[in-house]
Amino acid sequence: MIRPQRNAHRDYMDLSGIWGFRVAGGPDSAPTHELAVPGSWNEQLAEAGFMGFVGAAWLTTEAIVPPSFAGRRIVLRFGSVGYSAEVFANGERVGEGPLPHLPFDVDVTEVATPGEALRVAVRISNEESPDGITPGISRADYARLNLGTKEYFPATRPDFYPYGGLHRPVYLMAMPDRGIETVRIRTDIADGRARVGVDADAKGTLSATLTLRGEVVAKASGEGALTLDVASPELWSPGTPTLYDLTVRLHRDTSVMDEVRQTVGIRTIRVEGTQLLLNEQPVFLRGFGRHEDAAISGRGLNLPMMVKDFGLIAWCGANSFRTSHYPYAEEQLEWADRHGVLVVSELACVNLDFRQVTDATLSNHLAALEAQVARDRNHPSVIMWSLANEPGYLGEEEYDEAHAGSYWDAVFGRARALDDTRPLTFANVQYAGSQDPAFERADVIGLNRYRGWYDAPGQIGRGADHLRSELDEIAARYGKPIAIWEFGADAMAGQHASYDQMFTEEYQADLIEAQLDIFENHPACIGAHIWNLTDFMTAQHHRRVVVNRKGVFTRDRQPKMAAHMLRKRWS
Ligand code: GCB
Numbered sequence: 153m154i155r156p157q158r159n160a161h162r163d164y165m166d167l168s169g170i171w172g173f174r175v176a177g178g179p180d181s182a183p184t185h186e187l188a189v190p191g192s193w194n195e196q197l198a199e200a201g202f203m204g205f206v207g208a209a210w211l212t213t214e215a216i217v218p219p220s221f222a223g224r225r226i227v228l229r230f231g232s233v234g235y236s237a238e239v240f241a242n243g244e245r246v247g248e249g250p251l252p253h254l255p256f257d258v259d260v261t262e263v264a265t266p267g268e269a270l271r272v273a274v275r276i277s278n279e280e281s282p283d284g285i286t287p288g289i290s291r292a293d294y295a296r297l298n299l300g301t302k303e304y305f306p307a308t309r310p311d312f313y314p315y316g317g318l319h320r321p322v323y324l325m326a327m328p329d330r331g332i333e334t335v336r337i338r339t340d341i342a343d344g345r346a347r348v349g350v351d352a353d354a355k356g357t358l359s360a361t362l363t364l365r366g367e368v369v370a371k372a373s374g375e376g377a378l379t380l381d382v383a384s385p386e387l388w389s390p391g392t393p394t395l396y397d398l399t400v401r402l403h404r405d406t407s408v409m410d411e412v413r414q415t416v417g418i419r420t421i422r423v424e425g426t427q428l429l430l431n432e433q434p435v436f437l438r439g440f441g442r443h444e445d446a447a448i449s450g451r452g453l454n455l456p457m458m459v460k461d462f463g464l465i466a467w468c469g470a471n472s473f474r475t476s477h478y479p480y481a482e483e484q485l486e487w488a489d490r491h492g493v494l495v496v497s498e499l500a501c502v503n504l505d506f507r508q509v510t511d512a513t514l515s516n517h518l519a520a521l522e523a524q525v526a527r528d529r530n531h532p533s534v535i536m537w538s539l540a541n542e543p544g545y546l547g548e549e550e551y552d553e554a555h556a557g558s559y560w561d562a563v564f565g566r567a568r569a570l571d572d573t574r575p576l577t578f579a580n581v582q583y584a585g586s587q588d589p590a591f592e593r594a595d596v597i598g599l600n601r602y603r604g605w606y607d608a609p610g611q612i613g614r615g616a617d618h619l620r621s622e623l624d625e626i627a628a629r630y631g632k633p634i635a636i637w638e639f640g641a642d643a644m645a646g647q648h649a650s651y652d653q654m655f656t657e658e659y660q661a662d663l664i665e666a667q668l669d670i671f672e673n674h675p676a677c678i679g680a681h682i683w684n685l686t687d688f689m690t691a692q693h694h695r696r697v698v699v700n701r702k703g704v705f706t707r708d709r710q711p712k713m714a715a716h717m718l719r720k721r722w723s
Pocket of ligand 1: 310311312477541542600638683700702
């Protein structure tokens, strides 16, 4: 899926702005409220009663189709919705977007008339489906699955708010008929030269030109996949995030039919023994789990907040983050490419419950995987795929170990077939312990561990002892690199104590420091990501005081003691 571009063959118009909102009715019913897009409806419309609203709502807008779009394919591009959508244009149902947090296109050429108005109505539901890879949970399921005390309002299983709305920009795009559909880039390095493979879905002859700072460094043309040979490549890395510019053109009958531009970073990433090698050098991932979350805009793309968050990551001296727990906006990956931030790209798969997993769950998992790899594979910042966060194997009598094994064979197998250039990982839940069936399939063992928090509360030393022995055991058993994808503690900004007291700023800073001492010195450990960069919104229940407070920054991005500690330690 190609990002909206403007050139002789392609154009786009941004439909972000104020849209209509209503719950009942149809695509052409008059809105009852208005709200900003991108943005979640929850906090924007809290005073109108929509904070905890889970269900379907209509979001509507109208735009004049630019006359210059005449004679071209006209497509609506949705950056993402929370969580699924049906799309109507001029009253007609034209398509749907079933995958949460991922972009989708809807062709409206048949209904859009250049020079005339196009009415766009999107019916969005933020309900999670029971077959989703972040499985939805009904009130009845709470009892059936014995999750009684975990009941959240709104009903959801993950520890983040089930925000609804149009979360990323909506574009009306013009593009050539039978143009370039996708461009897949692959970089390999050998003997001081790079081979940049360019594989495009397009019918006709392709030409590709690679430039660096305006100078042409390689060219190729032909039918099918192309290879550009780059002598003495400047490699992409956090210290020197060099980006080349690639232009791909599609030629038919001596004329250029389409053109696509794209940046390219040349680097390698691989696992050897218990090391992670970036450009053949060992790298340690210092960083954070995050959320796309901010007051008022909710999960909606909030560019000032995104800039701020990358500033906070750099201020702490971190080099990486995980897109916990879903694919982030492409704007984030483009920033990471330009600024040399390493990204573990995670699928929107949270709390898979093997008592509930069906064939439909697996096909949803594979569909999400394919869409995410297709979207993100050309980003040099993306160094690993995380295929799930905290899959659960509760109730031995109800879940079948062989089934879990074959499920993971299918998911890891498909991921390797789609992309053999990046290691695969996932985040194992503490209670599942050291024998998770996904460990055998992963290249990097990922652990979420809250020692000194969910167990050994108030006892940093006891938690640390437990961690040390657990790491040694897992390292000995699997002989693979281990990444700690989550660890940390809640802290109420402004809460202090002279002794180890949970929820104080001191306790959070001391726990993180004690555990970093272990992770940064363990021979099998290749990274440690603190949970979380910032405080973030969760559903309501007795374990959270309005927000999850494991951020080293508050939700309005002010540092707690732990952030200052990290800055001293890492910069
Ligand atoms: C986890 C989850 C994360 C939660 C975190 C917590 O293991 O992966 O989504 O927010 O724990 O704070 O409990």
